[in-house]
Amino acid sequence: MPTEKIAVTTAAGHELSGSLELPTGLVRGAALFAHCFTCTSQSKAAVAVARALAREGIACLRFDFTGLGGSGGEFGRAGFATDVEDLVAAGRYLADRFGDKILLVGHSLGGAAVLAAADDLGFDRVAAVATIGAPSDVPHVLRRIEGDLDAIRAGTTATVSIGGRPFELSGEFLDRVEATDLLAEVARLRVPVLFLHSPTDDLVGVENASALFQAALHPKSFVSLAGADHLLLDARDAEFAATVIAGWSTRYLPLRDDWPMPEEGVVVRSGHGKFGTEVHTPAHRFVADEPRSYGGDDSGPTPYDLLLAALGTCTAMTMRLYADRKGWPLEGATIHLSHERDHEEDCEHALDGEDGQIQALHRRIAVRGPLDDDQRRRIVAIADKCPVHRTLEGHLHIHTRAED
Numbered sequence: 001m002p003t004e005k006i007a008v009t010t011a012a013g014h015e016l017s018g019s020l021e022l023p024t025g026l027v028r029g030a031a032l033f034a035h036c037f038t039c040t041s042q043s044k045a046a047v048a049v050a051r052a053l054a055r056e057g058i059a060c061l062r063f064d065f066t067g068l069g070g071s072g073g074e075f076g077r078a079g080f081a082t083d084v085e086d087l088v089a090a091g092r093y094l095a096d097r098f099g100d101k102i103l104l105v106g107h108s109l110g111g112a113a114v115l116a117a118a119d120d121l122g123f124d125r126v127a128a129v130a131t132i133g134a135p136s137d138v139p140h141v142l143r144r145i146e147g148d149l150d151a152i153r154a155g156t157t158a159t160v161s162i163g164g165r166p167f168e169l170s171g172e173f174l175d176r177v178e179a180t181d182l183l184a185e186v187a188r189l190r191v192p193v194l195f196l197h198s199p200t201d202d203l204v205g206v207e208n209a210s211a212l213f214q215a216a217l218h219p220k221s222f223v224s225l226a227g228a229d230h231l232l233l234d235a236r237d238a239e240f241a242a243t244v245i246a247g248w249s250t251r252y253l254p255l256r257d258d259w260p261m262p263e264e265g266v267v268v269r270s271g272h273g274k275f276g277t278e279v280h281t282p283a284h285r286f287v288a289d290e291p292r293s294y295g296g297d298d299s300g301p302t303p304y305d306l307l308l309a310a311l312g313t314c315t316a317m318t319m320r321l322y323a324d325r326k327g328w329p330l331e332g333a334t335i336h337l338s339h340e341r342d343h344e345e346d347c348e349h350a351l352d353g354e355d356g357q358i359q360a361l362h363r364r365i366a367v368r369g370p371l372d373d374d375q376r377r378r379i380v381a382i383a384d385k386c387p388v389h390r391t392l393e394g395h396l397h398i399h400t401r402a403e404d
Contacts, residue, residue: 018063025278034110
C-alpha cells in the first residue's frame with residue numbers, strides 16, 4: 001500500500017507523527033487507528049488493520065500518541081485525557097482532508113480512547129467505532145505499572161516500569177487516567193460499535209468486552225478472537241482482526257456516488273502511489289500497479305500481467321466452450337503465459353515518442369481429463385482461435401481522444 005508520512009499539530013502545540021496508509025485505488029472513506037498502551041503506530045495490530053482497511057478503499061492513519069514513538073510532548077504528563085485530545089486532533093485532520101464521516105479503531109487502551117473520543121470529535125464526524133481488547137475501566141492500565149504510585153500521587157515525579165520499559169510519570173498522569181468513567185462514555189455513543197476480544201486475553205479479561213457490550217446501544221457487534229494474545233503478536237491473529245474490521249466497516253463507509261460503473265467498456269482512474277490505478281468494468285472493480293523494483297507498491301497486477309491474463313482467460317474459456325460443444329470430457333486446463341520484452345526500455349521508448357515492441361508472448365497449455373490424443377491436440381489447437389488471440393494478432397487500431 002502507498003504510505004504517506006503525516007504530522008498533526010495538537011492543541012498543546014506539539015506534533016503527532018503518523019503514517020497514512022492509502023488505497024492503491026480510489027478512497028471510499030477514512031479511518032483512524034489508536035495503538036495500545038505504550039505501544040506505537042508500528043505495532044503488528046496497527047500495521048495490519050491500517051493496511052487491511054486500505055485494501056478496502058479506506059485510507060487509515062496510524063499515529064503515535066503524545067510522547068511515544070516519533071510524536072512530541074511528554075508521555076509522563078499526558079494520560080488518558082491527552083490520548084483522547086490527540087485522537088480528536090487527528091480525527092479532525094482526516095475529516096477535513098477526506099470529508100464525510102470517519103471510522104475510529106483502537107487497540108487495548110487505544111480502544112478505550114476511541115470510545116471516549118467519539119463524543120468529543122462529534123457523532124456527525126464518526127461513522128463507526130471498533131475496538132480490539134479494550135478495557136472497560138481506564139484505571140485498569142495502572143495494574144501494568146511497576147513503581148510507587150502512591151508517591152507519585154503525593155506529588156513526586158518518578159520513574160516506573162511499564163512492560164519492562166522505563167517511563168517518567170507525574171501525578172497529573174494518574175489523575176487523568178483515574179478520572180474517566182468509560183462505561184458512561186460508551187452509553188452516550190450514537191454510532192455503530194464493534195468489540196473484538198480474545199477469551200484467553202490474560203492482560204485485559206474478556207469480561208471487559210462483556211461490560212462494554214452491555215453498556216453500548218445497538219447497532220453493536222462482538223467477535224471473539226479465540227486463542228489470540230492481548231497484543232496480537234501472532235501475525236495470523238492480527239490479520240484476522242484486521243479483515244473482520246475492514247469487512248464490517250464497509251457497511252458504514254459505503255461507496256461514493258462519484259464512483260459510477262461504466263455502462264460499457266472499461267474505465268481506468270488514477271489512484272495513489274507512483275503507478276496505482278483503479279479499473280472499473282460494468283460489474284467489477286480492481287487495482288493495477290507496478291512492482292517495487294520499478295517504483296510501484298506491488299499492490300496489484302501490472303499492465304502486462306493484465307494483458308497476459310486476458311489472453312490466458314480467453315484461451316481457457318474458448319477451450320471449454322469447444323470441448324463442451326464436442327461433448328468431450330475436458331475437466332480443466334492450466335495455461336502458463338510469459339512475455340519477452342524489456343519493460344523499462346519499452347516505457348522509455350514510449351516517452352520518447354518511439355515505438356516499443358513486445359517481442360513475443362509464450363503460452364503453455366496443459367489439459368486435464370480422460371481425453372484421447374486427437375481430442376487433446378484439437379483442444380490445444382483451438383486456443384489460437386480465441387477472440388483475444390485473434391485481436392492481438394490482427395490489425396488493431398487504437399483511437400485516442402482528449403476529454404475535459
